[in-house]
Amino acid sequence: MLTWFTQASLQSQQAAPAVLLRGDANGNGRLEIGDAQYLLDYFFSEGRPAICPPVTDINHNGRINITDAIFLLQALFVSNVLSIDPLEAGELAQCAEPLSIRRGAARFFQPDPLGNGLHCGLCHGIGSAAGGDAAGGLPAGYGLGDAAHRPSYFNGRVEGLVEALNQCRVYWMEAPALDPREQACLEYLAFLESLETSETSVPALSYRVEPPPVMGPAKGGSCRGLRIVRCSLRELSWSLR
16 A cells, blocks of 8 residues: 555655645645655655645644644545644745745746746756766756856856846747746746855856767767767757857
């Protein structure tokens, strides 16, 4: 039974709901058996924690453990007496920042509906600047660890983080620029700021675009050793403007 619970919950990652509910561990906006699956995966496997502790304090006793999953199942399927308390104002305030970070992370890995289908995660990892991804690939762009604390971006041509974000959105993702006051932008920034690994400022990064190597039949075999950039564009119309 536990194997079924954990395998089922691994089939989907936690979302960032529009409204937080106590007990909505998987963040899909509903209270259901999937929330118990998510909790069991977190307790006994390598599952991801919920957005914030109050969401998984389902029996509202100030502790988070397997009794919360049991309470949820009882409230859903066994007892007509048990009910799940709504989140209190103080708990919602505690969850505000983690929720903004989770929503920013969701935006990072999802194409903008007004863009060309690309998203940030195709070109950038979320680790250190030079780090590859878990599969050993080398992303086209630098990793975004500490990106929020660099003094400039794009070889010094851009100084503000919002402007740097919009460079990627407009020229690579073909999506509208974000106003720094709008919610989507604030969620992006919350996520980027959560990736910091140093409490002090970090140096700016530089890069250059190398022309592709001249290839031919004799050099075809050497291609095996090359890392292939994962970020491919339908049309490369922007190059070091």
